[in-house]
Structures are given as structure tokens and as C-alpha cells.
Amino acid sequence: MKIEGTSVGEITVEDGVIVAIDPAKKGALVALPGLVDLHTHLREPGREDAETVESGSRAAALGGYTAVCAMANTSPVADTAGVVEQVWRLGREAGLVDVQPIGAVTVGLAGEQLAELGAMADSAARVRVFSDDGHCVSDPRLMRRALEYVKAFDGVVAQHAEEPRLTSGAQMNEGVVAARLGLTGWPAVAEEAIIARDVLLAGHVGARLHICHVSTAGSVELIRWAKSKGWRVTAEVTPHHLLLTEERATHYDPVFKVNPPLRTQADVLALRAGLLDGTIDCVATDHAPHSVEDKECEWANARPGMLGLETALAIVVQTMGPLWDRIAEWMSAAPARIAGLRGQGEPLAVGSPANIAIFDPGVRWTVDPTAMASRSRNTPYAGMELRGRIEATYLRGEPTVLNGKATR
Numbered sequence: 001m002k003i004e005g006t007s008v009g010e011i012t013v014e015d016g017v018i019v020a021i022d023p024a025k026k027g028a029l030v031a032l033p034g035l036v037d038l039h040t041h042l043r044e045p046g047r048e049d050a051e052t053v054e055s056g057s058r059a060a061a062l063g064g065y066t067a068v069c070a071m072a073n074t075s076p077v078a079d080t081a082g083v084v085e086q087v088w089r090l091g092r093e094a095g096l097v098d099v100q101p102i103g104a105v106t107v108g109l110a111g112e113q114l115a116e117l118g119a120m121a122d123s124a125a126r127v128r129v130f131s132d133d134g135h136c137v138s139d140p141r142l143m144r145r146a147l148e149y150v151k152a153f154d155g156v157v158a159q160h161a162e163e164p165r166l167t168s169g170a171q172m173n174e175g176v177v178a179a180r181l182g183l184t185g186w187p188a189v190a191e192e193a194i195i196a197r198d199v200l201l202a203g204h205v206g207a208r209l210h211i212c213h214v215s216t217a218g219s220v221e222l223i224r225w226a227k228s229k230g231w232r233v234t235a236e237v238t239p240h241h242l243l244l245t246e247e248r249a250t251h252y253d254p255v256f257k258v259n260p261p262l263r264t265q266a267d268v269l270a271l272r273a274g275l276l277d278g279t280i281d282c283v284a285t286d287h288a289p290h291s292v293e294d295k296e297c298e299w300a301n302a303r304p305g306m307l308g309l310e311t312a313l314a315i316v317v318q319t320m321g322p323l324w325d326r327i328a329e330w331m332s333a334a335p336a337r338i339a340g341l342r343g344q345g346e347p348l349a350v351g352s353p354a355n356i357a358i359f360d361p362g363v364r365w366t367v368d369p370t371a372m373a374s375r376s377r378n379t380p381y382a383g384m385e386l387r388g389r390i391e392a393t394y395l396r397g398e399p400t401v402l403n404g405k406a407t408r
């Protein structure tokens, strides 16, 4: 099979592997290694009304992804070998992207007792990333034990950094906008206090720590400092935190309610700078589908979270510019490395698995929530015109998206 008209040239694929690239035949379509999402909520098992492994996989493929890491806050929680294997199997059956389950750090995400980390690591799902995302592992002793435990198999603890005692009842970023709207604030210090503590713990233990959805300028500074010490710390930023600010809450539209909350323009600029200088390693979507009942209600009762998979690349290009080599690092190579995924995140080169995203940078399209592959509708970009769209996605040479449409 040949993929024509791309920025690297004509790509020849045989048996799922790139066997030739002819740079004499270049075109206008941008070819990127298949994207890898380190932070996806697929909602299955438990909330199949909001998303399933299959619908989320299709949304991912349409966004140019060939692998996603599925967060553990399902029902039941992915805190045993049985549940992570179930999610892994569902991903294989859907066959649209590689679905790599993330295991919970604590039993039931309750923050009281370590889950069976070793059993999940040894299972067929081969779990390497552990996270209580949605909840912070707030007990420092438990966090230390988790870091010590995962070190044995080069795993990583992905922390949702939120000191719960500082965010009780929080609805949006703490600041002048929250004061004006009369909503309880979620202060930057609640994120930064946990990051400060956990980079120190990771340094002390010598284990790998990953910080989920970094959202404040202060967090970027702390991570920069931790990296300067040589500690094994990585971090992600979401597309929405690279673009949107707390001002979006002004009309009380709960589609903009998210955890951590949208922050200030100064934070947005610091996050972009942190990504550019390598302090933040990667972009992860935090794709968080929610049903209409859970989302289209008054602000205080709405669940936090927004869709991300189908719009991520266009938003990153819009906010960071067409830095294709950097984007391949932020959205494919780095997340694959952090998650320890095999056969993903490799450069487009002869001998690499043919995991390829083809992006047409010229197409203009308007985001229509009803036209998305996700079972949910909570995109913050509804009605917005975006530039650039995935034209095709290949998973080990098999097209999962062609002409901008899912093949299955």
C-alpha cells in the first residue's frame, strides 16, 4: 500500500510496517507518527451511556490517535487485574487504536490502601501507569509507598495534583472572576502544593512521577526546578489549558467546567512556554465524556470534564503553531515513552510500525457536537471554526480513518 501526497513523501507500507519513503514525491498533507494519548476517559465499564471503549477508540482514531491510555476511574474501578484485562480486551476487540489501561493507585480510588499494582503489572494488560485521576493520592505516606512499589518494574505514578482540603466545594479557578460570579474558587496552590510534595518524594525514592493536566504557572516553575535536580519527573498539559481561560465561566455554561479549572491568560502563556522549553513533556487530552444529564444542568451540579480527542491536534496547532517535529514529540513519542508502550510513538522511518496520522492543515471546519464519534456532546469548541483536520489514520498499516471518516 502507498500513502501519497504527504510532507515526508510517498510512504510504502507492507505487512503493517513502513518499507520505503520516497522524499521525491512530497505533498501538502502533514504526515505524523500516530498520536498517543496518555490521558483518556473511556467510561467503560460502568458509564457506557457517556462513552464506550469502542466509541472512544473511534473518536481517538478520528483525532489521529493510534494509542490511548484509559484512565482507571470507571465503575468498577480499574484496580484489579480482572478489570484492566477487561478494558484491554475491549480495546483489542474494537481494534481502532491500542487501548492501554491505566491501573488505580488505591483500592476504589479511595486513597486508603494500595491497589494490586503488581498483579496489574503482571496481567495481560501489562500496566505501567498508575493513577487515581479524578482524585488525588493525597496521603503522602501512601504516595511514597506507590512510588517505591512501581520502581520495581519501571512503572510511573500519574498524579492528579489537587490538595482536597483546599478545593472543597470548588467550582472554578480562584480569583477575581470567581469572586465576581459568586462561585467557590479552586486555588492554584492546591495543585502546586501537591506537585511540590510529590517531586520531593519522587526525588527521595528515585522513582518516576508523572503530573497530570498541569494548569498553573507556578506548577511549571516547580516542575522546571524538579527537572533541574535530575529527578525523574514528567508532565502533561491539555489542549484546553493551552487555549481557554477562566473568562469562559462568565456565562455559567457548564461545558467549560473542568478539573483542574481553566485558569488565567498568564497561566496559559506559562504553559505554552513550559511546553516549548521541555519542562512539560507532552500534550494529553483528558478526554472526559459526560452524559447530557450530568453536563447540561446548572453549573454547581454539572460534572467537570470536556471532550478532547477529536479536536486535540487542531487546537495544539492553533496554540503552538505548525511545529510538526515538536508536535510529533509532544503528542506521540513522549507519551509513548512515558507510558512504556511498545510499537507506538516511533518516528516515520523505514522499519517502523505503520502507525500514521495524516493531517490536512488547509481544511476549515466548524465543530458540531452532534457530528462527533464520542457518545457525549460536551466539547468546549462547539460552533468554533478550526483549521486543519485528520484526513487518514493508519494502525499498523490498517486504515482506521479515510477521507476524514472512520472506516468502521
Ligand SMILES: NC(=O)N[C@@H](CC(=O)O)C(=O)O
Binding pocket: 041, 073, 133, 134, 135, 160, 257, 258, 259, 260, 286, 288, 289, 303, 304, 305, 306
Ligand atoms: N478532568 C475532569 O474534569 N474530569 C475527569 C476527572 C477529574 O479529573 O475530575 C473525569 O473523569 O470526568
